[in-house]
Amino acid sequence: MPSPDLQTVVAEIAAEMRSRPDRGEVATYIPELGRVDPNQFAIAVALRDGTLVEGGDTETFFSIQSISKVFTLTLALGLAGDRVWNRVGREPSGSPFNSIVQLEHERGIPRNPFINAGAIAITDLILNGHQPRDTLGEILRFLQFLADDDSVFIDQGVAASEERTGYNNRALANFMKGFGVIDNPVEYVLGTYFHHCAIAMTCRQLAKAGSFLAHLGRNPTTGFSVVTAERARRLNAIMLTCGHYDGSGEFAYRVGLPGKSGVGGGILATVPGKASIAVWSPGLDRWGNSHLGRLALEQLTARMGWSIFGSPLATSA
Structure with missing residues (x-):
């Protein structure tokens, strides 16, 4: 079972994100996405042992784009x-x-x-x-x-x-x-x-689907090898540097994890050796990435010490 700390952190992040007024703007240039209710948020963390820690609308399907x-x-x-x-x-x-x-x-x-x-x-x-x-x-x-x-x-x-x-x-x-x-x-x-x-996937499904990226190319619960460890490392590297378009540097600075966003409001992120994370909130920032999704991941990595660059520094920059 996961530590109570992670369950508490995920629950608190989900509650905060559901109540925040700053939700970003949905992607209206694809009309069908423009109809999605922005007052939704989900987060799912898939751990090495197959446990899922979830918060929010984790069973709601969304376009992963x-x-x-x-x-x-x-x-x-x-x-x-x-x-x-x-x-x-x-x-x-x-x-x-x-x-x-x-x-x-x-x-x-x-x-x-x-x-x-x-x-x-x-x-x-x-x-x-x-x-x-x-x-x-x-x-x-x-x-x-x-x-x-x-x-x-x-x-x-x-x-x-x-x-x-x-x-x-x-x-x-x-x-x-x-x-x-x-x-x-x-x-x-x-x-x-x-x-x-x-x-279309749920956050729960997306977190599970990305698990091989966090565990050297293998599904951690079945041991099945999806890709080699070297290829998984390189996929993560491209996600870190290119996964959020011209907002990739900001995401690396704020979150410190490999990740890939979609204009449907989802983000898939990996904590190498620990977890695969999926977040979803339809409202986007100016780069086309989920506004609340990025904020949630920033909080999660800071509170759990999961940044690939080491423990978080006390900063408001």
Whole structure:
């Protein structure tokens, strides 16, 4: 069983976040996400022994959006190994997640796999000449397997909403196609991309699905190896430096954990050797990351001493 301290900390954080008036703004540029009630918050911590410590709306499904990019990158590395890095870089972008300016400057090679252009390139690699339906099935089954829960699903309403309004992503994909970075038909790639971003999970499921990242690539309860320890370390490194777009430095400074956000309001974070954490609150900050999610993780790491950079310092900066 977890220590009472963690249970108390999680309960107190959940109570505070549910009552805070500063909730951020929901992502209205995807109309379906703009309809989500911002007065929701959830946190789930999956520990090494399989115990889940939870608070808030942990059984509510939400669109994981760009958090899916962690799992598609994992699949792509399994298919192509280091050849993935011929398609995308590994550097922080310093630009908004949907920027086309940087892509033009770097001749169609996305800066990293977590910005939209990079994730579209990774989706193209996973497609590898297959039909979108088959590839989506593979991605969905992978997440269901990691979460040990077949109720993980693709929210067709969110996917359709993204397809109707995804003009910027179409521009990114066509631009990369022009540079030969995209192999498959653009509409196949984008259809797959929009649908895997529309995967819906609960915080409980997401924390369990990310557990392999916190435990050297292995599921800590079954011992099943998802990736090698080296690959898990490298996935965490990219999450730390690139997981929150042009807010990645701020997240590392405030929270001190590898993490990946999504504009649905979720964040997946890992405490190497200890825990996988999922938080969700739909309101976003100016970088497109969950406002209350980041605050909750900042409190959690400070109170539990979980920052990968060591014990927290007394500071109000």
